Amino acid sequence: MVLLKETAGEEATLDVRVGHLMRIGGYLDYAILSMWTGNKRADVIMGMAAASVRAPGPGGPEGPDEELLARLRDLIAEAREYFEAGDFSAAMARMRVAEDLTALHVIRLTGE
Numbered sequence: 001m002v003l004l005k006e007t008a009g010e011e012a013t014l015d016v017r018v019g020h021l022m023r024i025g026g027y028l029d030y031a032i033l034s035m036w037t038g039n040k041r042a043d044v045i046m047g048m049a050a051a052s053v054r055a056p057g058p059g060g061p062e063g064p065d066e067e068l069l070a071r072l073r074d075l076i077a078e079a080r081e082y083f084e085a086g087d088f089s090a091a092m093a094r095m096r097v098a099e100d101l102t103a104l105h106v107i108r109l110t111g112e
Contacts, residue, residue: 012057012058012059012063012064013058014109014110016058017057017058017059017064017065017109018106018109018110020057020058020065021057021065021068021102021105021106021109022106023052024049024052024053024072024102025099025102025103025106027045027048027049027052028049028095028098028099028102029099030045030048030049031045031046031048031049031095032092032095032096032099034046035083035088035091035092035095036092042083043080043083043084046076046079046080046083046095047080049076049095049098050073050076050077050080053069053072053073053076054073056069057069065105068101068102068105071098071101072098072101072102075094075095075097075098075101076094076095076098078090078094079091079092079094079095079098082094
């Protein structure tokens with residue numbers, strides 16, 4: 001986290017941006033796996049995924065990834081609402097879309 005704070009006011013490097021998004025992707029993976037396995041703490045793990053996108057990314061509030069992060073915030077919030085209401089399919093759909101958007105953004109940034 002120190003690295004992100006140090007680059008917040010400066011031009012964020014591509015490596016820092018990709019690392020930040022990969023960390024978010026890891027939280028999304030963990031939440032999705034918890035949901036699939038019926039982990040009793042899936043709601044807590046989904047909260048961890050939500051927390052991973054709460055703050056601005058590298059580059060600050062006007063950074064280059066903020067549009068994606070805003071979409072992820074909305075998708076994860078919707079997923080948590082559906083999950084709490086017992087609608088597993090709708091919750092999983094939102095989490096998968098969030099994970100896929102994150103992965104596609106990383107692929108776009110790295111060219112791989």
